[in-house]
Amino acid sequence: MNCPRCKSKRLRVINTRQDTETSTIRQRICEGCGLVQMTIEVPIPLDAVKWQGKTLVRTEDYRHVEFMP
Numbered sequence: 001m002n003c004p005r006c007k008s009k010r011l012r013v014i015n016t017r018q019d020t021e022t023s024t025i026r027q028r029i030c031e032g033c034g035l036v037q038m039t040i041e042v043p044i045p046l047d048a049v050k051w052q053g054k055t056l057v058r059t060e061d062y063r064h065v066e067f068m069p
């Protein structure tokens with residue numbers, strides 16, 4: 001994940017809270033520009049991603065799927 005404002009990779013988690021049984025809310029701050037963001041982490045189907053070399057990428061079927069808690 002990169003900062004959407006300054007593109008820095010230095011994002012630090014400053015708060016973590018269990019949301020539902022399977023989802024987690026995280027508050028992150030960019031150490032480059034100070035932007036604060038909230039993210040929700042949810043499990044996704046195994047076939048939603050595939051290996052492309054050494055990188056995990058979304059499969060075509062899930063390219064435009066929005067995962068919600």
Ligand SMILES: [Zn+2]
Nearest residue numbers: 003006030033
């Ligand atoms: Zn930033």
